[in-house]
Amino acid sequence: MPIINVQMMEGRPKEKIAEVIHNITNTVSETLGSPKESIRVIVTEIPKTHWGIAGVPVSEK
Structure with a gap:
């Protein structure tokens, strides 16, 4: 049984996550x-x- 883990930054629409x-x-x-x-x-x-x-949280960029 293949198990695939995907990590991504939050904020994408649920429809896009379902598509992935x-x-x-x-x-x-x-x-x-x-x-x-x-x-x-x-x-x-x-x-x-x-x-x-690069050492900086994305929330600060």
């Missing part, structure tokens, strides 16, 4: 030959205060 889950599921199914029912996609949204780029 759908597309990842299809890609993994086609690539590995796994049935879609066995594929798990976990999306974790990280607050911008908890995501740093």
Whole structure:
């Protein structure tokens, strides 16, 4: 059972997250030959205060 973890900054619309889950599921199914029912996609949204780029939280940029 493939399990795919996706981490991204918070703030995207729920429809876009659903689209990512759908597309990842299809890609993994086609690539590995796994049935879609066995594929798990976990999306974790990280607050911008908890995501740093070049030593600075994104919330401060």
